[in-house]
């Protein structure tokens with residue numbers, strides 16, 4: 037077939053990408069007099085594909101061009117010629133074959149195209165459906181609470197099915213008490229909460245201050261969804277302990293350093309020998325010490341700094357270095373050592389001018405055997421050191437540590453105070469530990485106050501007596517003593533320990549506040565070494581530096597040693613500051629896809645929320661502080677990912693409940709109507725209050741632990757029908773106390789291998805189960821303490837499980 041130029045133009049026109057025809061159809065409309073030879077002008081792409089053609093040489097390409105074949109911008113030499121690609125209909129392909137062209141297979145054809153179009157339109161339809169249809173709103177939490185000076189606040193969290201669309205706006209309105217109109221209490225727009233690029237839910241950035249306790253709230257979405265819910269009271273449930281007793285408290289009157297705190301614990305152990313045991317932890321810390329250093333010069337290229345081999349306290353502080361101008365022409369560079377004094381005599385040229393560079397000083401000092409025994413010289417931050425140095429008089433090296441001599445410069449002996457009437461491993465153990473992060477000065481006071489209250493109230497307070505008699509309590513007041521000393525005496529914002537893993541290129545004196553390992557990132561579960569988010573494995577000066585490897589630090593190994601040595605430990609509390617949080621695992625995720633460590637199961641999550649209410653109500657009792665619902669929950673949900681933290685270590689490796697406090701809730705100013713953060717080291721008057729209220733929290737944790745330890749009550753459970761419609765019935769289970777439910781729907785006996793009732797989603801209620809035909813459900817429940825409903829033996833042969841027939845209309 038010979039084509040005219042016009043026909044060729046046709047071929048090319050019709051081969052325009054369909055998208056163009058979609059977006060500007062007019063462009064694809066042919067002139068009236070033109071008749072397309074092989075394709076309809078309807079815009080359909082009957083059989084058109086991107087075809088492979090092999091021509092013998094360039095002249096073959098030219099011929100195709102002359103024919104008006106629509107060639108792609110693609111030319112590839114192949115064995116028997118040149119491969120080109122053309123957009124052709126089957127008829128056009130055949131016509132070219134008839135002319136002797138080697139038209140081969142399709143690179144992509146209509147079916148690919150059809151698939152792409154189908155996929156695209158499906159996606160477009162889904163997006164349009166999301167945009168057009170009413171979204172479904174799932175209320176995660178709706179609570180009011182009172183905090184501080186009886187100011188009332190509202191907290192609402194709602195998940196929209198259209199929440200991934202950033203234009204979805206949710207608005208909450210609430211009443212001002214039973215029987216009042218929705219909206220009479222107020223209205224507020226919610227903010228869209230995303231994490232690691234993923235939509236979580238909508239919430240208020242801060243709890244909203246309100247004048248009256250609401251009973252109902254309505255949340256409406258810009259996408260049309262609407263839901264009305266009851267607003268419950270958060271916290272403030274009445275204390276279960278009854279009876280008058282002379283309870284004594286308030287045992288801290290100033291911020292304390294680790295040396296003072298250890299002395300206090302040693303004294304308590306001596307005073308209460310029948311109730312306590314002071315345990316030396318096996319790994320001593322590196323100590324409140326570091327190398328002595330001095331730095332010469334100011335311009336980067338001519339700076340030299342020296343670090344003592346010995347710690348400052350072990351002789352490093354006695355060293356001196358001088359850079360001497362010999363005062364003569366053509367002097368050589370020499371290094372002399374006399375006792376602890378190193379003298380570098382600098383080289384000069386014929387005019388008597390100093391010529392020695394920083395790099396030359398470094399090489400000369402490090403190359404002198406006597407000097408190298410005392411110290412190491414380095415250029416500045418990896419600089420080549422080509423700058424000429426200046427002379428400098430006798431300069432003493434110093435570790436620059438300012439703590440009084442009463443603070444030892446030796447490795448620190450960490451001590452844990454074990455409190456309990458029966459310390460033989462027969463009682464449930466609870467591990468309370470504080471100050472993993474050095475700058476969190478309030479936290480050790482929480483541990484000290486907790487220990488004092490337990491021991492000094494034991495004789496007269498029946499509640500304390502029950503706790504101490506029935507539990508085995510381990511209190512570690514300072515996990516990071518070296519860093520804590522440093523924070524108190526040298527650099528108050530120190531978070532990490534003092535161990536320096538930095539290479540010479542970042543170990544100069546100006547970086548001394550930036551060394552150290554973040555103890556709460558040094559553990560072995562969900563660590564940065566495992567690929568989790570929220571720590572640095574590579575930057576020794578990062579504030580979340582995880583150390584050279586998991587459990588590299590003695591402080592972290594001591595915690596692990598304790599929980600391994602005392603396997604009766606079942607609960608732990610890791611106290612940090614600040615912000616006012618109560619949290620539990622999971623505490624880390626991988627950034628890609630926000631892959632979270634396994635979530636706790638439905639029964640455990642329910643237990644945590646029930647415990648939260650009790651523990652946080654005790655915190656609130658002291659001065660009214662409410663820990664917000666939005667700051668209660670798994671670490672990953674309410675704070676951020678913290679790779680390699682200790683609570684995850686305890687939970688995932690040993691099944692120990694790993695709770696975290698952040699003491700220091702934001703303070704609300706009723707005049708400005710703003711919340712203010714308290715910081716790491718508030719004035720002691722505020723720090724004292726935080727220590728008192730969270731010591732309340734620690735005692736409450738012990739009460740919760742004792743309830744767990746002595747729980748012999750079996751849970752009961754029932755089937756709850758959620759929805760019945762023709763052909764489908766949806767149900768879930770409810771339990772008398774937090775408990776897990778194992779169930780079958782195939783008539784078989786339920787065991788621990790049977791399906792386990794899960795949560796519907798993050799911060800959501802129980803999952804629901806839908807059956808499409810009448811079904812017998814068999815199930816049992818088991819509480820956190822291991823009590824099984826009706827004393828059923830899931831591993832046995834008994835039939836005393838629950839049974840219920842679910843009917844379907």
Ligand SMILES: [Zn+2]
Pocket residue numbers: 472473476612613
């Ligand atoms: Zn912390």
